Amino acid sequence: MMKKLLALILALTALSAFALAEFDLSQTIAVVSREEGSGTRGAFIELTGVQKKNDEGKDQDYTYAEADFVNGTSLVITTVSTNPAAIGYASLSSVLLNDTVKSIRIDGVEPTTENILNKTYPIARPFNLVSKGELTNPLAVDFMNFVMSKQGQEVVAEDGLVPVNQEAAEYTAANLSGLLVVGGSTSVAPVMELLAEAYTELNPEVEVDVQSTGSSAGVTGALDETYMIGMASRELKDSEIENGALAVAIGIDGIAVINALDNPVSDLTLEQVRQIYTGEVTTWDAVAK
Amino acid sequence: MRGLFLASACVCVLAVFFISAFLFVNGLPFFAKYSALDFITGTEWAPLRDVFGILPMIVGSFYVTFIALLIGAPIGVFTAILLACFAPKPVVKVMKPAVALLAGIPSVVYGFFGLMVLVPLSRTLFGGTGKSVLVASVLLSIMVLPTIIQTSEAAIRAVPQSYYEGSLALGATHESSVFRAVVPAARSGIISGIVLGLGRAIGETMAIIMVAGNNPRMPGNILSGVRTLTVNVLMEMGYAADVHLESLIATGVVLFVIVMAINFLFSFITRKRIAQ
Numbered sequence: 001m002m003k004k005l006l007a008l009i010l011a012l013t014a015l016s017a018f019a020l021a022e023f024d025l026s027q028t029i030a031v032v033s034r035e036e037g038s039g040t041r042g043a044f045i046e047l048t049g050v051q052k053k054n055d056e057g058k059d060q061d062y063t064y065a066e067a068d069f070v071n072g073t074s075l076v077i078t079t080v081s082t083n084p085a086a087i088g089y090a091s092l093s094s095v096l097l098n099d100t101v102k103s104i105r106i107d108g109v110e111p112t113t114e115n116i117l118n119k120t121y122p123i124a125r126p127f128n129l130v131s132k133g134e135l136t137n138p139l140a141v142d143f144m145n146f147v148m149s150k151q152g153q154e155v156v157a158e159d160g161l162v163p164v165n166q167e168a169a170e171y172t173a174a175n176l177s178g179l180l181v182v183g184g185s186t187s188v189a190p191v192m193e194l195l196a197e198a199y200t201e202l203n204p205e206v207e208v209d210v211q212s213t214g215s216s217a218g219v220t221g222a223l224d225e226t227y228m229i230g231m232a233s234r235e236l237k238d239s240e241i242e243n244g245a246l247a248v249a250i251g252i253d254g255i256a257v258i259n260a261l262d263n264p265v266s267d268l269t270l271e272q273v274r275q276i277y278t279g280e281v282t283t284w285d286a287v288a289k
Numbered sequence: 290m291r292g293l294f295l296a297s298a299c300v301c302v303l304a305v306f307f308i309s310a311f312l313f314v315n316g317l318p319f320f321a322k323y324s325a326l327d328f329i330t331g332t333e334w335a336p337l338r339d340v341f342g343i344l345p346m347i348v349g350s351f352y353v354t355f356i357a358l359l360i361g362a363p364i365g366v367f368t369a370i371l372l373a374c375f376a377p378k379p380v381v382k383v384m385k386p387a388v389a390l391l392a393g394i395p396s397v398v399y400g401f402f403g404l405m406v407l408v409p410l411s412r413t414l415f416g417g418t419g420k421s422v423l424v425a426s427v428l429l430s431i432m433v434l435p436t437i438i439q440t441s442e443a444a445i446r447a448v449p450q451s452y453y454e455g456s457l458a459l460g461a462t463h464e465s466s467v468f469r470a471v472v473p474a475a476r477s478g479i480i481s482g483i484v485l486g487l488g489r490a491i492g493e494t495m496a497i498i499m500v501a502g503n504n505p506r507m508p509g510n511i512l513s514g515v516r517t518l519t520v521n522v523l524m525e526m527g528y529a530a531d532v533h534l535e536s537l538i539a540t541g542v543v544l545f546v547i548v549m550a551i552n553f554l555f556s557f558i559t560r561k562r563i564a565q
Contacts, residue, residue, distance in 0.1 A: 030418040035503070036336050037528035058338060068418045068514065069503035071524045082409060083419065 023084060023264050025285035029276055031067040032079050032088035039187050040073070043233070044089050044255050047123045048270060050277045064279030077101055077258070084260045085284065087276060091160040092116065092124075092254035103256040105267045116162050116254040122270050124254040127161060127188045128247035130222040130230035130240075139206065140228045142174045146199050147250050155198050159191040161251030177205030184211075184218015184231030191251070192231060219245055264288065309545070316542035319535040328539065334505035336525065336533040343540055345507045349515040350547075352508055353425050353497070354490040361430030361490075362483050365437030369479070372438070373445040374467045392435035400499035403428040408500055411512075420502035421512045428496055433486035440485055444478020445471060477558055484555045488548060494519035518544040 034041035045051035045061050054060040070076055073090045080088040081100040088101075092111055095103050103111050106122055115121040135141045146152045149171030153163040182192055189212035196208035213221070215232040219240050222230030236247045257273055259265060265288050268276075275281040320328070323341055331342020368388075372381055407428060412419030448471050456466035472479070494517075502514020503524055516524070522537050522544075529537055 028417060035524045035528075036334075036505075037525050037530075037533060039528065060338060061335065065504055065506045066514065067504065068420050069505070069516070069524065071498070071503075071527060075499070078404070082405065083412065085412075086418070 023262060023284075025264075025283070025288050027085040027284055028282055029284055029287075030083050030086040031064050031276060031279070032076055032086050033063050033067040033069055033277070034076065034089075035069050035071045036061070038071070039190070040089065040091055040255060042187060043125055043253055044123065045277075047125060047255070048277060049274045062278045064277060066279065067277075080258050081260055084262050086263075087257065087259050089123075089255050089257050092162065092256045093157070093160040095256040095258055100261070101258040102261055102263075102266065103258050104265070106257060106273065107269050108267065111254060111256040113162050116252050117164070121254060123257065123273075124162075124252050125233055126235065126247075126249040127156075127185070127191065127251050127253055128232045128234070128236070128249050130184070130219050130232050130236070130245050130247050131228075132223050132225060132244050133246055135229070137228055138174075139176050139178050139180050142176055142203075143180055143199060143206075143208070143229070144248070146171045146202070147195055148248075151198060151202075152195060153251075155194050156191060156251035159194060159251075161191065161253050163251050164249050171202070173202040175205070176203060178207075180206060180208045180229070181227050182208060182210050182229045182231060183213050183221050183227040185215040185233040186212040187215075187233040187253070188218075188231035312538065312542050312545055315535070316538040319532070319539040322532060323536070323539075328536075329543065332507055334521075336529070336536060339532060341536045341539075343518065343521065343543065345505060346516050346518045346521045346540070347543070347547075349422075349501075349508050350491055350517040350519070350544075353422055353429060353501070353515060353517055354487055356422060356426035356511070357429035357433060357490045358483060358487060359430075360426060361433045361486060362437060364430070365434050365482070365486070366441050366479055368434070369438045369441035369445060369482075370467065370472060372442050374463075374471065388435050388438050391431070392439075396432065396493060396495040397499075399428055399432055400496035403496060403500040415512055417512055418502060418514070420500055420514055422501070422508055422515045423511045425497050425501040425515065425517075426511075428500055429490045429493060432493060432496065433490050436486045436489050437482045440482030441475070441479045444475040444482065447478065448474045477561060481555055481558045484551060484558060488551045488555070491517075491551070492519060492544070492548060494523050498523055518547075 045063060050063055051059050051061050068079060070079055073094045076088040076090050077094070077098055077100065080086045095101065095111070096113075109115050109121045111121050111123070116124045129144065129147065131140070135144055148165050148168060150168045151171050153165050153168045157163045182196070189210055192210045196210055200206055200208055211227070215234050218227065218230035218232050219236065221227035223240070223243055223245055232247065233253070236245050257268065263284075265284060267289065268287055272281065272287045276287065281287055328341055328343060329347070330344055331340070332344050333340050333342045334345065372384060376384065403424060407424045408419040411421060411424050452470045452474050453466050456470040457463070461469065497517055498520045501516065501520060503516045503520055504514040505516050505521070508515040518540055521540050525533065525537060
């Protein structure tokens with residue numbers, strides 16, 4: 001009995017040692033996803049096509065039901081770094097600072113700040129501030145100046161976005177007063193709250209009201225001037241531009257797809273990422289070259 | 290002095306009152322918008338499309354707890370018997386503090402241990418992601434051990450010495466006296482220990498969220514991922530808003546009702562013991 005047990009343990013150790021040495025491509029992909037409600041998940045499923053319109057015409061999230069659901073960027077990274085068969089996603093800024101996982105090239109493009117700014121990396125979306133024509137309200141103009149300044153772009157970067165203005169100038173408070181109403185995208189709202197907080201610290205007489213209603217509502221609100229500044233987490237549509245909407249990107253939300261350092265796969269197409277995340281493809285050899 | 294005692298007692302009662310009031314006041318409005326029946330029997334959880342079905346999580350909670358007790362209860366009870374009747378004094382002196390220490394380890398540490406040790410182990414042995422009902426249950430079974438051991442040991446020690454001596458006098462060995470006379474007499478105490486462990490297991494969150502996979506669908510076999518009620522609340526609390534947030538508090542209400550039912554079961558068993 002004892003001998004058999006010992007033999008079994010030995011066999012298992014040998015097996016695991018072998019598994020470490022050689023990556024087995026027939027392995028099931030361990031899909032790691034964020035939880036419902038996470039902004040990163042919202043952006044990821046939208047940009048990769050995991051979210052599609054269902055029969056009722058509503059947006060439906062088709063994330064693979066057998067995925068491993070974790071609630072936090074750091075947990076995604078820990079889970080992926082400890083499992084060679086795992087794949088995950090996280091905001092680019094957190095992945096760039098981390099060397100325990102590697103980011104996968106999508107359609108041959110490496111997720112770097114540069115490739116996100118020149119729009120070649122596909123899993124990225126701009127956070128736009130929208131107005132009807134050029135901004136004229138002095139308060140809105142001053143707020144915009146702040147957002148694009150060194151301090152404003154630092155807030156944007158701290159929230160995990162790629163700042164658009166890398167060599168921004170210092171902002172000096174204009175000491176205005178009044179109420180600034182900003183509304184739109186629920187994805188942009190959190191960073192806008194932070195920006196508003198930083199701005200009102202420098203301009204204590206100003207009150208900023210951030211309403212999160214959705215990107216389309218943000219653009220419509222900016223056009224009918226319900227909002228002094230609208231927020232949209234997507235490019236403007238042609239019809240919106242025709243109606244006079246003008247968008248300025250304040251930062252870009254980039255998402256890196258990551259896997260473990262000892263996983264040999266480093267290249268995927270956007271379509272393969274979608275297939276993995278909807279469960280259409282479940283093993284590594286189906287996507288490895 | 291009397292006032293101080295009264296005040297201390299009131300803090301406890303008030304805390305229970307306010308927590309219950311908070312849960313029901315914030316959780317019940319949800320049932321005005323969404324049918325309670327659909328909530329409890331629905332099998333699909335897609336809060337962003339306003340589909341809230343928590344049956345998979347209810348099943349998941351009981352599934353994980355049941356397996357955890359299946360593993361933990363025998364180990365706990367046998368350890369208690371060892372401590373009370375078999376182990377020499379030096380062993381008891383080492384083991385009792387060890388068991389107490391086990392109870393003092395924060396659940397996030399258990400979770401991290403599970404994530405770094407049990408999950409990779411399960412992955413090597415059985416494949417898949419390694420996050421499963423099995424790993425969650427094994428981790429939970431360790432976490433409920435102190436509760437079961439301490440309650441059962443106290444129950445066994447409370448059995449009058451005459452039971453044991455009477456059995457010995459009839460010619461029974463030490464082993465059969467313990468297993469046939471002492472342990473059966475402590476039965477209801479042991480069962481209440483297991484029920485307490487059940488309460489502990491069903492309420493555990495932090496450790497489970499790290500090792501269970503948290504899939505919001507009906508759990509399958511023992512190697513599939515699972516989401517429990519507690520995990521459902523913690524998992525999505527961070528970003529939830531409006532109806533989604535209310536649905537999470539309503540999940541808490543359902544959990545609260547379940548835990549309350551378990552506590553009633555516990556006091557029912559204890560009362561029966563006193564009646565004996």
